[in-house]
Amino acid sequence: MIQIDALTKRYGRFTAVDNVTLNAEPGRVTGFLGPNGAGKSTTMRILVGLTDPSSGSAHLLGRHYSQLPNPGREVGVLLDASAQHGGRTGREILTLAARTMGLPKSRVAETLERVSLTEAEAGRRVRNYSLGMRQRLGIATALIGDPEVLILDEPANGLDPAGIRWMRDLLRGFADDGGTVLLSSHLLHEIEVIADDIVVIGNGRIVAQGTKQELLASGETYARAGDPTALGRALQRAGHTAEITTEGAVRSDADLATVGQVAFDAGLVLSELRAADGAGLEEMFLQLTAETQRDHLESPEGKAA
Amino acid sequence: MSTATIAPEPVDPGGRHPEASRRDRVVPAPIPFARLLDVELRKMFDTRSGFWLVASIGILAAVASAAVIIFTPGEQLSYEAFATAVGIPMAVILPMIAVLAVSSEWSQRTALTTFTLVPGRGRVIAAKGLLTVVLGAVSMLLALGVGALGNLLGTAIAGVDPVWGLTPAVLAQTVLAQVIGMLMGFTLGTLFRSSPTAIVGYFVYAMVLPTISNTLVMVNDWWRENGDWLDLNWTSTRLFDSGMTGEAWAQLGVTSLIWLIVPLLIGLRLTMRSEIK
Known part of the structure; x- marks a missing residue:
């Protein structure tokens, strides 16, 4: 339900996304794996119309994102959990999203419960949130419109192991319900735990893609x-x-x-x-992205929020 | 790694869900403009800073009126004194509200969510622009109302008859002058999409440029003759006087075109096309 065709984005002489083609299918969790700066976020921003591509196309549910009449009801998006006004409460941020989408007020409380944010936490201003709480709020914003497609950029960043397991179950349930999930990560473990299909990107180019089993097999x-x-x-x-x-x-x-x-x-x-x-995804990831890695043979560290 | 591989795999390798794509979904109705107005209005008030910025309109109008009552001798009290006094804080706050309505989306990075939920950026900006103008007009009417109460109270305390003196036409012009200031702030917000830069830009426009213009009037003959057609600060300041001639209106129109309309069009184009990160 997500189709990206020969997508390219250049900034001057720098090519951030280089001829990327990928499909994410309903019922599957597709993991978008690559080191920092590999082009994951740029691809996702192009997908939701925040950045114009230099060439190529991206479609969701058969349409360009800008052609969706009320995108939040069809596509849930989390690009950066920290991109929120710190002076708003979590509940207020969800209320704004619900109102924009034209949803009943009751959905706010339901969705807060779904992402395990308590009443007290929802009443706090977001500047006092931990990264993990921001991620939950961001996922709530993506889920509140009951969408068919989820696009999540580094959603597991800042989540503790229990949080990552929670997200795996949540995304699993979403996909089993027929939803399409595209999530990115620069951490192998997260992708290995959560995704069914894996697309590995390095230096803007796709270096491997397939089911997790295919990529794992030696x-x-x-x-x-x-x-x-x-x-x-x-x-x-x-x-x-x-x-x-x-x-x-x-x-x-x-x-x-x-x-x-x-x-x-x-x-x-x-x-x-x-x-x-196989030697594991980690070995494959390091091999495939070795020439594009900033730090050779060092596993990528969590990037600063 | 090892726990991940040992953990049971919930989905079999070829496990596509054939029934999945057959989920019945109704294509939702488009987002009506009224809803955007509702959400954008809420966003102006729902932070502490936003709330106090708007609340300060009423507070400062009351403070300015009180200052007039305290410091002006009873026989000199007139509605004009109150209207002028409440206009001064408005001329600072209203453009700031206009700047922040646009630029905070970028400075606080909420644009990422806003324009993901509403890809038609023009509609969001139009909602913000409309609300800015309405808020400016309502605020000015409120401030002038506070000034009128101040006039009644002040003259009652001083034991003199209230002097009104300002015609409705001049009051309307006062509101227009403030709305022009707000549109300037709005324009700078779309041009720079950064709160500090746009705010500094506004003060350069409102404080530095008039000084330069006044200096030029003294030293440059051409500017003395033609500056009225180029200086929006000056042409909009004249709205506070009763003597607006046809030529003055024409000059206001020309300067607004140069300083407001053209930059606003450039700013809107940048806002529509810029990459949102």
Whole structure:
């Protein structure tokens, strides 16, 4: 329900977004992963019409964002939880959003409850909010119109582990209800926990995309047998690599079916047979973005709010 | 990492939800302009600073009136003295309200939410502009009303008959002069989209430029002859007098075009097109 086609944004000679094409589908949580300054936020701002692209197009629900008659009722957006007037209370900020969208007043209290902000917290001015509370308020603003699509830029920033789990469940429920979710993060763990599909961006360019399983798979097979050495030898005789892991399992470059067949032919009983874990998204992320990383081989730190 | 991979995966790999896209949704009705007016009006009052800025209109009008009663000898009391006194704080506060109505969206970064909920930026700015003018006119009527009460009270205390003296036409001109000041603030807000810059810009316009103009009048013959067609401060100040001639109105029109309309159009264009971060 989000279609971005060959999107490019240049600032003078600097290309912030370089020919980005991606789809986010209903029922799925799509994670937009990349180091700081990779072009995630610019892409999202273009998506909601706050920035004009140099070329390419972005559509939501088949239309350009500016063609949505009352966008808050169809697309929930959180771009920067800190971009609020510090002198307004959380409840007031939600009330303004509800009024703009033409929603009944009762939705404000309902939505506050949905994001677990208490009455007392909602009555406080936002300048006294922690980043985590601002994120909850921002998510409330995105959710209050009961939208079909959610666009969230770094929504997990400032949330504690319980908060991240809460958001995962919330987004999971939203997607299971048929909603489309696009969320960005520069932290691998968040994306790994929350997303179904992952788009990795570096230096404005998409460097990898696919389902989480596809990106996690290493292409190797992991098998356990009663006699790992026998299985390893059988695999090597068949012309595949085989090594015994520290846990006493066998890891091979043969695919699942081949390993199963080799074990069967050798009369070995397998107690486990599956695709081997990849080096993890972290390794992939660091590899894919190595040339675009500011700090080589250092994991990205939380960016200043 | 390890906990994430061990945790049960809630969705199977190919788990698209076929029924998902069939959710029945009604395309919502467009946002009516009246609703934008309602929301933008609320935004002018719903912060402490905004509330006190608007409240200060009434407070300062009362303070100015009280000052006239205390410091003006009874026989010199007239409505003109009160109207002039309440006009001075208005000339400072009203343009600030106008500046902040626009620039605070950028300085406080609320523009990110505002223009996401209403992508038609022109409609939001139009709502702000309309409210600014209405608020300016209402504030001036309120201030002039406070001044009228001051006149009644002051003359009663002094034991003299109240002198009114100001014609409705001049009062209307006074309101117009204040609205021009507000539009100047509004224009600077759209041009700079930054509260400090626009406020400084307004004081340069209202305080520095008249001094330069007055100096030029003394040293430059051409400016003495033609400055009236170029100096909006001067042409709008004359609205406070009763002697507005046809030429004075023409000069007001020309200077408004140069100082208000053209910059406002440029400011609006920048506001429509600028990237919001």
